[in-house]
Structures are given as C-alpha cells and as structure tokens.
Amino acid sequence: MKVLLGVTGGIAAYKSLELTRLFIKSGHEVQVVMTSGAKEFIQPLSFQALSGNPVRDSLFDANQEAGMGHIELARWADVIVIAPASAETLAKFRMGRADDLLTTLILATDKPIVLAPAMNRLMWSNEATQENVAILNQRGWMLLQPGSGEQACGEVGEGRMPEPIEIFEAVEEVKKQQQQTYQAWLDLKQFWQGKSLLITAGPTYENIDPVRFIGNRSSGKMGFSIAEAAAKAGAKVTLITGPVQLAVSDQVKRINVRSAEQMFTAVQAHYSNADCFISAAAVADFRVADIAEQKIKKQSDTDEMTLTLVKNPDIVAWVAQQDDKPYVVGFAAETQNLIEYAKDKLQRKNLDMICANQVGETLGFEQSENALTLITSEQELELSLATKDELAVQLLKFISAQ
Ligand SMILES: Cc1cc2nc3c(=O)[nH]c(=O)nc-3n(C[C@H](O)[C@H](O)[C@H](O)COP(=O)(O)O)c2cc1C
Missing domain, CATH: 3.40.50.10300 (CoaB-like)
Incomplete structure (x- = not known):
C-alpha cells in the first residue's frame, strides 16, 4: 500500500520515524510530506533515509511533474496519515485552507485520511480544537484518540500522540476495509x-x-x-x-x-x-x-x-x-x-x-x-x-x- 505520511510541527514528530520504519518493514511504500513547522523539530534527512524517498515540503516546487506535486501526491497515495497532527493543521484542514503542500494535497484527495493528533492537554481540550476534530470526523476522516499521561511540556493529561504501532494498526485496518469494499463493489458491478x-x-x-x-x-x-x-x-x-x-x-x-x-x-x-x-x-x-375545478370556498354555515x-x-x-x-x-x-x-x-x-x-x-x-x-x-x-x-x-x- 502507498502511504503518504504528513508530519506537522509538534514534539511527537520524532515518533513518526518509528512509524515510517513500521510501514517500510511491512512492505508499504512511504512518501513523507513535512510542514515547515515539522522541520523545526526533525530533519527531513531522517525520514528520507527511512522511507527511501526524498521528503516533500514545498508547494511551489518546479522540479516536480508539471509543477503540481500536490495533485500528483494526492493521486499516488492509497491512504494519508497525519502524524503528529498539530492543532494548527487540524484547524486548517477543518477550514479547507491550502497554504502549504500538506493542506493543499489534502484538499485535492478523495483517499482515506487517518489523523493522529498530538498536543498539550489544554490545546486538545480547547473548544476550538474539539469542534475542528468533530467536523473532520463527520467528514469521514479516521480520528485516532490521543493518549493520556505525562506530556513533553511537563503537564499530565490527554493529548499524547497514539503510539506508532497503534497508528500502524489503524492504517492496516483501512487497507483491509478498502480491499473488502473494493471486492464487494466489483461483485455488485458485475451483476448490475x-x-x-x-x-x-x-x-x-x-x-x-x-x-x-x-x-x-x-x-x-x-x-x-x-x-x-x-x-x-x-x-x-x-x-x-x-x-x-x-x-x-x-x-x-x-x-x-x-x-x-x-x-x-x-x-x-x-x-x-x-x-x-x-x-x-x-x-x-x-x-x-x-377534484374541484375551482378553489373550494370556506362554508360559514357548516363545521x-x-x-x-x-x-x-x-x-x-x-x-x-x-x-x-x-x-x-x-x-x-x-x-x-x-x-x-x-x-x-x-x-x-x-x-x-x-x-x-x-x-x-x-x-x-x-x-x-x-x-x-x-x-x-x-x-x-x-x-x-x-x-x-x-x-x-x-x-x-x-x-x-x-
Ligand atoms: C517546542 C514546541 C512544541 C510544540 N508542540 C506542539 C504540539 O505537540 N502540538 C501542536 O499542535 N503544536 C505544537 N507546537 C506549536 C506548533 O509548532 C505551531 O502551532 C505550528 O504553527 C504548527 O504548524 P504546522 O501544523 O504547520 O506544522 C509546539 C511549538 C513549540 C515551539
């Protein structure tokens, strides 16, 4: 399966290296798209080495096919995984913004999207974030619930990125469903x-x-x-x-x-x-x-x-x-x-x-x-x-x- 991994700017970005390794180990192809925030936390070179593909981070990249990397990537993927998904990127997805490669390709895709949010507990429980994820959920995106526990910021609460193995298993589930749905669809088509x-x-x-x-x-x-x-x-x-x-x-x-x-x-x-x-x-x-030819008038002498x-x-x-x-x-x-x-x-x-x-x-x-x-x-x-x-x-x- 072709997995497009979107990495955004959060401390948990380093865990996505392990996620990349899990995908590659089980035979999936991986392409990584990083936001500029993500690159503040981790070097693209690490993802490039693990995935075997150059990391994509620029919307305006003249070296890509027809200069339209976002469309090409959206078409290429079987599934798109955003891990970690920052509060900022979730808000952009909810609004349909398209101001970098990741948000633009998300608008240009009809593939299944798996979100692994990761953030400080108050950012996660904030009404704005909760409203954003509720709407993305309604759109049919698969939202993985963040875990609870000690956070990188020293606070304790809900907002930790799900473990790489949990994200990996969620993607495997998408693959299974896709295969079943596709087969059922082929059978239906064959009959009708x-x-x-x-x-x-x-x-x-x-x-x-x-x-x-x-x-x-x-x-x-x-x-x-x-x-x-x-x-x-x-x-x-x-x-x-x-x-x-x-x-x-x-x-x-x-x-x-x-x-x-x-x-x-x-x-x-x-x-x-x-x-x-x-x-x-x-x-x-x-x-x-x-059927009366004219509108029936109210009769005042009868109830x-x-x-x-x-x-x-x-x-x-x-x-x-x-x-x-x-x-x-x-x-x-x-x-x-x-x-x-x-x-x-x-x-x-x-x-x-x-x-x-x-x-x-x-x-x-x-x-x-x-x-x-x-x-x-x-x-x-x-x-x-x-x-x-x-x-x-x-x-x-x-x-x-x-
Ligand atoms: C040290 C540090 C850690 C951060 N960790 C997170 C985080 O875990 N989750 C999050 O949503 N934002 C976090 N942020 C804020 C984001 O990096 C910031 O909102 C950024 O604009 C996200 O942009 P992006 O989603 O395009 O990568 C952190 C910022 C700093 C400086």
Missing part, C-alpha cells in the same frame, strides 16, 4: 452492469382542488439512493418520482409525476423493459373522487366537510401480476406489526421481495438513516440502522444474490 432497473420514489399528491392536495411524509430519499447506487454500479435506471426536493445524477433517467394515476401510467409504459422493479414510492391508496375518496390502482401488485413481470421488490412502511404485515403483503401481492420499514414520528420518513428487513419467501435479512445510501448498496447486493 447493463441491467435495467425501474424505481418509483417519493409521495404522490392527490389533488382536492387547484390549491390543495392529500400527500404523505415520504421524502423520496430511499428510492433516490437506490437509483444513484444502481446507476454507479452500471445499471440503466429509470426513476419515476412523485414531488420531492431531491436531485439525481444525469446517468439516471428521471420522470416526474404527481398523482398515483400518473405514476401508474408511467410504470405501465416502462415496466416491460425492466429486469427489476423497485417500488419505493409511498403511493396514496385513495384519491379524491371529484364539517366530507371528501369522497376512491381507490387508486395498486401499482406494485399490478406489475407483479403481469406475465412479463420483472423481479418485483416492494416496500412495507408500517407503524406496528411490521414483519407480519410485510410478509402478508409479500404473499398477497405476489412480490419477489419486500423491504420492511418501521416508520413513525422520528423513524423512516424524512430521515437520511433507516433500518430495513429484507424478506423473500425463503430468506430474511435485517439491515441495521445506516444511511439510506449504505442501505441502497446492501439492498442491491441482496437482490443480486436472489
């Missing part, structure tokens, strides 16, 4: 490449009059996440969506509809080309029998108003009844007896699979996270709480295994 997938998403709006409608709390996120993930895996995706506030990439063919009847018409026009149909939309069961509703077509059941039906996946959003209702729906509607989805005030709808149980006539798989993007990938994987 060129397959045709039809997805419905979002709510439907059933008009009452020109200004009012009956809707529901579906945000469309689940269906959109599936559409994006499938398109990335190489599938030809058609997404029929009710009114939502979401965007989708150009690889997905998007068809906007409003009512259940419009969604039904669009599905009828497209299902026969699909290898798989995923019905993630929250389609209204009923629509208003007579009640009655709307007559008539049944909407059951889109997923209709697709599942067709002779040339694709593989049909439904969703069951329930507030109670989830699995029981979902299994009943699977059977009653002749679906191939159903995704049971507990919904409630703070569950399922309008959230970017969810938990699902995938059910077929032979199998049940619980997917624990995760982002809808992650669930989408797991769902596509489960379908490909059926």
Whole structure:
C-alpha cells in the first residue's frame, strides 16, 4: 500500500520515524510530506533515509511533474496519515485552507485520511480544537484518540500522540476495509452492469382542488439512493418520482409525476423493459373522487366537510401480476406489526421481495438513516440502522444474490 505520511510541527514528530520504519518493514511504500513547522523539530534527512524517498515540503516546487506535486501526491497515495497532527493543521484542514503542500494535497484527495493528533492537554481540550476534530470526523476522516499521561511540556493529561504501532494498526485496518469494499463493489458491478432497473420514489399528491392536495411524509430519499447506487454500479435506471426536493445524477433517467394515476401510467409504459422493479414510492391508496375545478370556498354555515375518496390502482401488485413481470421488490412502511404485515403483503401481492420499514414520528420518513428487513419467501435479512445510501448498496447486493 502507498502511504503518504504528513508530519506537522509538534514534539511527537520524532515518533513518526518509528512509524515510517513500521510501514517500510511491512512492505508499504512511504512518501513523507513535512510542514515547515515539522522541520523545526526533525530533519527531513531522517525520514528520507527511512522511507527511501526524498521528503516533500514545498508547494511551489518546479522540479516536480508539471509543477503540481500536490495533485500528483494526492493521486499516488492509497491512504494519508497525519502524524503528529498539530492543532494548527487540524484547524486548517477543518477550514479547507491550502497554504502549504500538506493542506493543499489534502484538499485535492478523495483517499482515506487517518489523523493522529498530538498536543498539550489544554490545546486538545480547547473548544476550538474539539469542534475542528468533530467536523473532520463527520467528514469521514479516521480520528485516532490521543493518549493520556505525562506530556513533553511537563503537564499530565490527554493529548499524547497514539503510539506508532497503534497508528500502524489503524492504517492496516483501512487497507483491509478498502480491499473488502473494493471486492464487494466489483461483485455488485458485475451483476448490475447493463441491467435495467425501474424505481418509483417519493409521495404522490392527490389533488382536492387547484390549491390543495392529500400527500404523505415520504421524502423520496430511499428510492433516490437506490437509483444513484444502481446507476454507479452500471445499471440503466429509470426513476419515476412523485414531488420531492431531491436531485439525481444525469446517468439516471428521471420522470416526474404527481398523482398515483400518473405514476401508474408511467410504470405501465416502462415496466416491460425492466429486469427489476423497485417500488419505493409511498403511493396514496385513495384519491379524491371529484377534484374541484375551482378553489373550494370556506362554508360559514357548516363545521364539517366530507371528501369522497376512491381507490387508486395498486401499482406494485399490478406489475407483479403481469406475465412479463420483472423481479418485483416492494416496500412495507408500517407503524406496528411490521414483519407480519410485510410478509402478508409479500404473499398477497405476489412480490419477489419486500423491504420492511418501521416508520413513525422520528423513524423512516424524512430521515437520511433507516433500518430495513429484507424478506423473500425463503430468506430474511435485517439491515441495521445506516444511511439510506449504505442501505441502497446492501439492498442491491441482496437482490443480486436472489
Ligand atoms: C517546542 C514546541 C512544541 C510544540 N508542540 C506542539 C504540539 O505537540 N502540538 C501542536 O499542535 N503544536 C505544537 N507546537 C506549536 C506548533 O509548532 C505551531 O502551532 C505550528 O504553527 C504548527 O504548524 P504546522 O501544523 O504547520 O506544522 C509546539 C511549538 C513549540 C515551539
């Protein structure tokens, strides 16, 4: 693995020599980037001797390929480790600053980043530093917790750089995850490449009059996440969506509809080309029998108003009844007896699979996270709480295994 080691200005910089040695000993390639602060603490020559590569420290280096060392280094690395990560550099990362080689290449990378902070205990516990690391953590950077104990400054507390062996093991973990994720991704791609997938998403709006409608709390996120993930895996995706506030990439063919009847018409026009149909939309069961042509006026002489509703077509059941039906996946959003209702729906509607989805005030709808149980006539798989993007990938994987 190609490890890019960023060393910043802190007493613990000397420990990164041992870290370099550990990487080299286990067969990794290492390139070291030092900040000007780091060079106050340790000579670049030591890293050069251990890594076998010249140390990089200058953003404006005319000797580097096309004079763009930051881009070249960002591309070269499989993983980037910052050890020690000073309070100053963490603050710069958080802000997206790019005023030296290290900060600039960090902005120019999509590789995993492992941070090993090291600083005085008060610098570490300072609200500003804590806010910075919390945000970097949210961005998905791997933050190693500093150790506690006696510090170089003579104080005792939290802020010591994790031991080189701990940092080394964290990087090995990244490598393992990368390999697993990559293999899983290849498998998914192999299955979905060129397959045709039809997805419905979002709510439907059933008009009452020109200004009012009956809707529901579906945000469309689940269906959109599936559409994006499938398109990335190489599938030809058609997404029929009710009114939502979401965007989708150009690889997905998007068809906007409003009512259940419009969604039904669009599905009828497209299902026969699909290898798989995923019905993630929250389609209204009923629509208003007579939609008023003009805005309904408030009646001052009555406290009640009655709307007559008539049944909407059951889109997923209709697709599942067709002779040339694709593989049909439904969703069951329930507030109670989830699995029981979902299994009943699977059977009653002749679906191939159903995704049971507990919904409630703070569950399922309008959230970017969810938990699902995938059910077929032979199998049940619980997917624990995760982002809808992650669930989408797991769902596509489960379908490909059926
Ligand atoms: C003797 C000495 C020790 C220092 N040790 C640390 C340290 O352990 N952690 C830290 O965040 N800053 C430490 N600093 C402060 C940084 O060197 C300083 O904030 C510098 O601007 C960091 O820049 P850099 O992150 O670009 O290397 C120390 C400063 C001195 C003078």
